[in-house]
Amino acid sequence: MKKVLIIAGFDPSGGAGVLLDTKVVRALGEFAVSTITCLTVQTTERVYDAKSIDPDFFEYQLQKVVEDIKPDSVKIGLLGSSEIAVVVLKNLKRYNLKNIVCDPVLKSTSGFEFCKSEFIEFLKYDFFKVCDVITPNKNEAEVIFDVEIKNFDEDVLSCIQERIKRMGIKSCILKGGHLDSELAEDILVTQTEIYRVSAKKKGLPDDIHGTGCAFSSAFATFIAKGYNMYDALKQTKDFMTGLINASVKIGKGRLILNP
Numbered sequence: 001m002k003k004v005l006i007i008a009g010f011d012p013s014g015g016a017g018v019l020l021d022t023k024v025v026r027a028l029g030e031f032a033v034s035t036i037t038c039l040t041v042q043t044t045e046r047v048y049d050a051k052s053i054d055p056d057f058f059e060y061q062l063q064k065v066v067e068d069i070k071p072d073s074v075k076i077g078l079l080g081s082s083e084i085a086v087v088v089l090k091n092l093k094r095y096n097l098k099n100i101v102c103d104p105v106l107k108s109t110s111g112f113e114f115c116k117s118e119f120i121e122f123l124k125y126d127f128f129k130v131c132d133v134i135t136p137n138k139n140e141a142e143v144i145f146d147v148e149i150k151n152f153d154e155d156v157l158s159c160i161q162e163r164i165k166r167m168g169i170k171s172c173i174l175k176g177g178h179l180d181s182e183l184a185e186d187i188l189v190t191q192t193e194i195y196r197v198s199a200k201k202k203g204l205p206d207d208i209h210g211t212g213c214a215f216s217s218a219f220a221t222f223i224a225k226g227y228n229m230y231d232a233l234k235q236t237k238d239f240m241t242g243l244i245n246a247s248v249k250i251g252k253g254r255l256i257l258n259p
């Protein structure tokens with residue numbers, strides 16, 4: 001059995017964060033171990049607050065689990081503070097962890113700002129370099145690459161490809177859930193290739209909660225299974241389409257995924 005290390009935040013409603021991530025890994029037949037970076041007060045309607053775990057305590061948690069269980073891939077979700085991000089970066093290097101998939105969660109769809117500007121600079125110029133792939137949505141990609149995105153046209157993609165080379169980022173999957181289009185298109189941009197997958201969009205762009213968390217966990221699981229990036233993306237897209245089509249309403253707010 002493959003092991004996927006989840007480094008992410010806690011959403012008590014189960015619609016995002018480690019509760020969803022671990023369900024995704026399990027649904028794909030592999031084993032998730034999880035470390036929690038921060039706690040949120042959150043429902044299917046919105047994020048109310050977030051509080052980081054003490055960085056030393058978080059590091060203790062991470063080191064002990066990694067010394068016990070060697071992961072086949074790592075999914076990084078909400079980091080929540082520069083202090084936690086510094087600890088994660090230090091330990092990714094220290095334990096020489098491989099197959100690192102980072103979902104750069106900056107702001108919730110309901111508008112809650114998870115991080116400050118100096119934290120974003122740290123991610124851009126120090127953290128992303130050690131990741132094998134980052135998976136920003138439209139809004140995150142605009143902040144990370146300093147480019148306005150109305151759609152994924154050739155000009156936008158070549159601009160992003162040029163920036164990932166300049167910033168030393170190995171590869172990036174641009175997620176198109178928030179674009180105003182009939183298709184939900186996701187694009188893998190490496191330093192040399194551009195590869196697209198798409199599916200029909202269900203409902204309105206922001207109707208479903210947790211899609212970014214599920215996407216990055218599924219992708220990390222397919223990488224742990226040994227798929228290359230292109231096949232992992234195809235598999236992830238099929239898995240996501242099934243999950244999204246079966247999304248459920250369990251609270252007063254957005255639909256959630258139930259892997």
Ligand SMILES: Nc1ncnc2c1ncn2[C@@H]1O[C@H](COP(=O)(O)OP(=O)(O)O)[C@@H](O)[C@H]1O
Nearest residue numbers: 137175176177178184185200201202211212215
């Ligand atoms: N309404 C939708 N219909 C179909 N696919 C969607 C929909 N919303 C998001 N997706 C897909 O879910 C995944 C996560 O994308 P996105 O919602 O953009 O990320 P995030 O949750 O980080 O904002 C992508 O594969 C995207 O194409």
Ligand SMILES: Cc1ncc(COP(=O)(O)OP(=O)(O)O)c(N)n1
Nearest residue numbers: 009016017108109209210211212213
């Ligand atoms: C604890 C926690 N982690 C991540 C998110 C963001 O979830 P995501 O799937 O990226 O996007 P939205 O559901 O906000 O559209 C979160 N809300 N909480």
